[in-house]
Every structure is written in structure tokens, then in C-alpha cells.
Amino acid sequence: MILRNIYKFVILLFISVYFILSDQNCGKKERSTLYWNQRYETLPREELEQLQLERLKMTIERSFYSVPHYRSVMQEAGMGPEDINCLEDLQKLPFTTKEDLRNNYPYGMFAVPLSEIVRIHSSSGTTGKPTVVGYTRNDINNWAELMARALVSGGAKKNDIIHNAYGYGLFTGGLGIHYGAERLGASVIPISGGNTKRQIMIMCDYGSTVLTCTPSYALYISEMVEEMGLDPKKDLKLRCGVLGAEPWSENMRLEIEKRLDISAVDIYGISEVIGPGVAVECSCKKGLHVMEDHFIVEVIDPDTGEIIPEGEEGELVFTSLTKEGLPILRYRTRDIASVDYEPCPCGRTHIRMSRVSGRTDDMLVIRGVNVFPSQIESVLLEVGYTEPHYLLVVDREDNLDILTVWVELSSKSFASDEVRKLEELGAKIRGEIEAALGLSVKVKLVEPKTIERSEGKAKRVIDNRKL
Amino acid sequence: MKINQISVFLENKSGRLAAVTRILSENKVNIRALSIADTSDFGILRLIVDQPKLAFDVLKNEGFSVSPTEVIGVEMPDEPGGLSGVLKILESNGFNIEYLYAFIGKGENGALVILRIEKAEEAIQCLEENGIKVLMGEKLYQL
Numbered sequence: 166m167i168l169r170n171i172y173k174f175v176i177l178l179f180i181s182v183y184f185i186l187s188d189q190n191c192g193k194k195e196r197s198t199l200y201w202n203q204r205y206e207t208l209p210r211e212e213l214e215q216l217q218l219e220r221l222k223m224t225i226e227r228s229f230y231s232v233p234h235y236r237s238v239m240q241e242a243g244m245g246p247e248d249i250n251c252l253e254d255l256q257k258l259p260f261t262t263k264e265d266l267r268n269n270y271p272y273g274m275f276a277v278p279l280s281e282i283v284r285i286h287s288s289s290g291t292t293g294k295p296t297v298v299g300y301t302r303n304d305i306n307n308w309a310e311l312m313a314r315a316l317v318s319g320g321a322k323k324n325d326i327i328h329n330a331y332g333y334g335l336f337t338g339g340l341g342i343h344y345g346a347e348r349l350g351a352s353v354i355p356i357s358g359g360n361t362k363r364q365i366m367i368m369c370d371y372g373s374t375v376l377t378c379t380p381s382y383a384l385y386i387s388e389m390v391e392e393m394g395l396d397p398k399k400d401l402k403l404r405c406g407v408l409g410a411e412p413w414s415e416n417m418r419l420e421i422e423k424r425l426d427i428s429a430v431d432i433y434g435i436s437e438v439i440g441p442g443v444a445v446e447c448s449c450k451k452g453l454h455v456m457e458d459h460f461i462v463e464v465i466d467p468d469t470g471e472i473i474p475e476g477e478e479g480e481l482v483f484t485s486l487t488k489e490g491l492p493i494l495r496y497r498t499r500d501i502a503s504v505d506y507e508p509c510p511c512g513r514t515h516i517r518m519s520r521v522s523g524r525t526d527d528m529l530v531i532r533g534v535n536v537f538p539s540q541i542e543s544v545l546l547e548v549g550y551t552e553p554h555y556l557l558v559v560d561r562e563d564n565l566d567i568l569t570v571w572v573e574l575s576s577k578s579f580a581s582d583e584v585r586k587l588e589e590l591g592a593k594i595r596g597e598i599e600a601a602l603g604l605s606v607k608v609k610l611v612e613p614k615t616i617e618r619s620e621g622k623a624k625r626v627i628d629n630r631k632l
Numbered sequence: 633m634k635i636n637q638i639s640v641f642l643e644n645k646s647g648r649l650a651a652v653t654r655i656l657s658e659n660k661v662n663i664r665a666l667s668i669a670d671t672s673d674f675g676i677l678r679l680i681v682d683q684p685k686l687a688f689d690v691l692k693n694e695g696f697s698v699s700p701t702e703v704i705g706v707e708m709p710d711e712p713g714g715l716s717g718v719l720k721i722l723e724s725n726g727f728n729i730e731y732l733y734a735f736i737g738k739g740e741n742g743a744l745v746i747l748r749i750e751k752a753e754e755a756i757q758c759l760e761e762n763g764i765k766v767l768m769g770e771k772l773y774q775l
Contacts, residue, residue, distance in 0.1 A: 583676075
């Protein structure tokens with residue numbers, strides 16, 4: 166009898182907790198806010214900052230003793246791990262840049278021996294060499310935890326079928342989401358990118374409920390769905406989307422939500438920091454919660470390096486707090502955004518960053534792939550068929566990014582006046598660029614001296630995309 | 633025996649052909665024959681002019697990608713089967729034609745066709761052996 170009452174009590178307790186949680190939903194009816202890890206996602210600020218400080222001290226100590234680069238920059242700055250006694254002390258540390266990672270290519274920034282590394286990813290470097298990132302088993306574990314939180318924050322649940330159309334491979338997107346989806350216990354379809362009609366067939370037949378991909382690909386899918394004469398409301402079971410890896414706008418979100426009949430949230434990540442899952446929107450869709458128990462975010466003036474007041478835009482700088490393989494201290498992302506400390510109605514205590522509004526360098530994001538003009542320049546110089554002047558023109562046709570590389574034909578390459586030879590030349594340059602970027606491009610041969618020369622910084626990019 | 637042709641790389645955009653002809657006209661270069669090969673992205677303009685060296689220099693100075701190429705000029709009866717006869721000889725002797733186009737003016741004894749051909753020297757010899765008249769460059773520039 167008593168036992169039965171206890172059961173009843175426990176059941177009632179569960180039901181009431183469920184309702185309490187589902188009540189905190191920003192006043193919108195679309196969905197309740199649930200957490201993956203309620204304790205850490207809603208940790209009171211004071212406790213959170215205490216946790217950050219403990220983890221920061223550990224990270225800095227480990228970096229100092231295990232990564233020669235960090236030791237030497239700290240020594241140059243006349244400081245050591247013992248100088249970090251409060252969170253503000255982080256500002257004493259010098260910044261880390263992509264250049265630093267490149268100078269220590271490939272494994273110089275790792276804080277553990279390779280035998281401890283269980284996964285290696287990389288992202289595009291500013292020139293020929295990529296940036297290498299390594300993960301220990303714990304790192305992969307933490308990353309899966311962060312991604313599970315991100316998926317839940319976007320509305321996914323254990324019994325969802327997650328259609329993961331991020332690219333699998335060296336790019337962190339595919340596997341990052343994949344591990345999070347498995348951690349959540351959802352059924353993940355590792356479809357990766359491309360072959361859109363087949364993707365849609367699988368979405369229909371397998372009953373995918375959550376879509377993960379770049380926002381532009383989500384729009385492209387929606388167009389293809391229409392073209393195939395399907396109705397998202399009837400033929401698809403999609404409910405939500407966790408979209409990221411490229412900049413997008415509120416208008417684009419509304420368009421995707423309308424056309425696919427889903428709720429879509431923005432996810433932010435950068436491979437040097439961990440990959441996707443650094444920050445994600447909740448159902449309030451008013452900024453992305455930075456996973457502050459694993460990262461510290463700062464916003465700086467890109468010119469002076471000074472910390473910028475809350476709410477103002479600047480360059481995002483991240484410090485990892487739990488990473489073992491590649492601890493990263495004050496990493497300059499070159500992404501521009503602002504940070505909001507206002508408590509969020511969703512109950513998460515982690516601060517929110519705004520959407521990334523731009524870059525402090527000339528990096529382009531093409532179909533989710535990071536492209537630096539300097540990478541293309543080094544390919545052109547290497548192949549040597551053309552003048553070293555070039556122009557990158559980015560268009561968005563049918564919601565797909567098209568990168569066209571304009572190159573000036575040199576007289577040397579025009580020795581033969583046959584069309585076939587010039588077309589072969591174009592194809593060869595295209596092949597070289599595609600191999601270097603891992604991205605399909607178009608190559609347009611133009612007359613010499615037609616690409617604008619400028620004194621000082623050359624204009625290398627024309628971005629015609631309207632987000 | 634070969635003829636100096638000038639090839640100019642042109643982007644597919646308006647005004648480029650006009651720019652070439654303007655430069656030639658300002659330098660009193662007369663165009664004797666021309667053809668354009670075009671693709672979706674670019675075109676190649678091929679010119680036979682009365683002063684090939686001058687035309688090459690002025691176009692180059694104006695920043696065009698110019699390349700001097702050698703072609704042959706063949707005279708044939710201006711009647712049905714004229715060109716066919718010439719091509720038959722070349723084909724049966726295993727010569728590949730890259731491209732050809734008709735000359736604007738007329739030869740002394742009939743139509744003129746410009747041919748870009750592999751192994752030009754041998755082709756000329758073969759044509760002459762078969763009684764086909766191949767024109768000298770100097771003569772053709774002034775026709």
C-alpha cells in the first residue's frame with residue numbers, strides 16, 4: 166500500500182516537473198524548452214563563474230607545461246599559470262591566432278602525445294596548409310555532450326530521426342552533429358551533403374523529423390521539395406532544423422521555417438575551438454547561448470585588442486576550459502558579433518552571442534566551406550598559367566553559392582589560338598583550385614589587365630549574395 | 633608559303649570586338665579576313681591583315697592577349713564542289729584541320745579559304761602536288 170503510494174507520488178512528481186519545465190517557453194506556443202543537461206545549462210552565474218575559474222586555471226597550467234608555444238608566449242608576456250587568480254586575469258594572456266596554429270603545423274599545439282588523440286579534423290588554412298585539430302577521448306565525449314545540448318535546444322528529442330546533411334570528413338560539421346545525435350539517443354541518418362533528390366526521398370520514406378545542415382542547403386532542399394511536387398506539411402515529417410556553419414539572416418530563417426514548415430535555430434562552431442556546439446539558439450531565438458561551462462567568450466576591438474563593452478559588436482575570442490587535445494587560449498576567431506548578458510526566458514544562464522554579422526578578415530563561407538582568397542592566390546601562383554591577378558565573384562543561384570574565379574589569361578598561355586586548348590587550361594585551373602579548397606568552383610578566363618588594380622589592398626572579392 | 637595570322641583573346645562582353653577594330657583603324661591596318669570562335673565565356677578573334685607585325689604590336693600595347701599563328705591560304709574554283717575537292721585531298725592524305733574560314737576578297741582564279749592545319753609544310757606540298765594553288769602571305773595581305 167505504502168509502496169503504491171510512493172509510486173503515485175513519484176509519477177505525480179515527474180508530471181509536475183514536466184509541466185514546470187514546459188511552462189518556461191518564452192510565451193510562445195511553438196514548443197516547450199527542455200534541457201539536455203539542466204544542471205550545467207542553468208547553473209547560477211556565481212557557481213558558473215567559479216567553475217570557469219577552476220577550469221581556466223587547469224587549462225592554463227596544462228597549456229603552459231605541455232605546449233611550448235603557450236609557454237614561450239606566456240614567458241614573453243612575463244607571466245605564468247600562477248598569475249591567473251580571477252576570470253579577469255585571462256586578459257593578461259596574449260591572443261592565439263590562426264597564424265600560430267599554422268606555425269605549429271601539424272601537431273605542435275597539441276597538449277597530449279598523439280597516442281592520446283583519438284580523432285583529427287582540420288579546417289582550411291589561410292594559405293596552402295590547413296589547420297589541424299586533435300581530440301582526446303574525453304574531448305570527443307564533451308563535444309558529444311555539447312552537441313546533444315545543442316540539438317535539444319533546437320527542439321530535438323530522443324525519439325527523433327535526425328537527417329544530418331552536414332558534410333562528413335575532415336570538416337567538423339558532420340561527425341560533430343552525428344556524435345551529439347547518438348548521445349541524445351536519436352536515430353541519426355548520416356546522409357552528408359549532395360544528391361538532393363535522393364535526400365528528399367529518404368526524408369519522405371524514413372520519416373526524418375530533424376534537419377541538420379547549412380541554412381543555404383536547407384533553402385535549396387525546400388526548393389527541390391517544391392520542384393518535386395511535394396508538400397512539406399503532408400509529405401515530410403520535419404519538425405525542426407539546427408542550421409549553421411555559415412552566416413544567415415532573420416529573413417532567411419523565416420523563409421526556411423515557412424517553406425519547410427519547421428522551427429529553425431542557429432548553431433555556431435569553429436573547429437579550432439571544438440567544432441559545432443560552441444553556441445546555439447534556444448527556442449526564444451534571441452541569440453545563441455555560449456556553452457560557458459566549456460568555453461569563455463570575450464569580445465574585443467579587432468584593432469586594439471581591448472575588451473568591448475557588453476552589447477557592442479567586436480571580434481569573438483574563445484578560450485577552451487575542458488579541452489585536452491588542443492587547449493585553445495584566447496583564440497581570435499575573426500568572427501564579428503556582440504554578447505548579451507541579460508538572463509534568457511528559457512532559463513539557461515549562459516550568455517548569448519548575436520548572430521555572426523561578418524568577418525574581420527577576407528574569409529568567405531561558400532556552401533559552409535571556409536575559403537580564404539590567399540588560398541586561391543597560392544594555387545594560381547603555383548600553376549602559373551595566368552597572371553597573378555584574380556577576382557572571386559560569389560553569387561547565390563537557387564540558394565546555392567556559386568564561386569567564380571576570374572583569372573587573367575597571360576600571353577604565354579595564349580600561344581595556341583585553339584578554343585580546345587583554352588578550355589583545357591580553364592579546366593586545369595579549376596581542378597587545381599577544387600583540389601586545394603575541397604569545393605567546386607567555376608573559372609572564367611578574362612583579358613589581361615581587366616581586373617581592377619588598386620594601390621594598397623587589392624579588392625579580391627565581389628560577394629553578390631543577399632542574405 | 634605560310635600566312636601570318638593574328639589571334640586575339642576576347643572576353644564575351646560588349647565592346648571588345650569594337651575596341652580591336654578601332655585600334656586597327658587608328659593605325660591604318662586593313663583587315664583582309666577574319667573569323668571568331670566563341671564559347672559561353674570567351675571568344676577568339678582571328679585576323680589576316682595587310683600589316684601583321686604592326687597589328688600585333690599595337691594590339692599587344694593596348695593590353696590584349698595576342699598570339700601570332702600561321703595558317704595557309706588556298707585558292708579553289710568558286711563553284712559547287714570547290715572546297716569539297718580540297719578537303720578530300722587533305723583528308724585522304726591524313727591531314728587534320730583545326731579550323732577554317734573563307735577569305736573576304738577573291739583570288740585571281742576563284743574563292744580563297746584560310747586553313748589552320750597540322751603539319752602545314754607537308755600539307756602545302758601535298759596540295760600543290762595535287763594541282764591546288766596555295767597563296768603566298770605577301771600576296772594575300774595585299775589582295
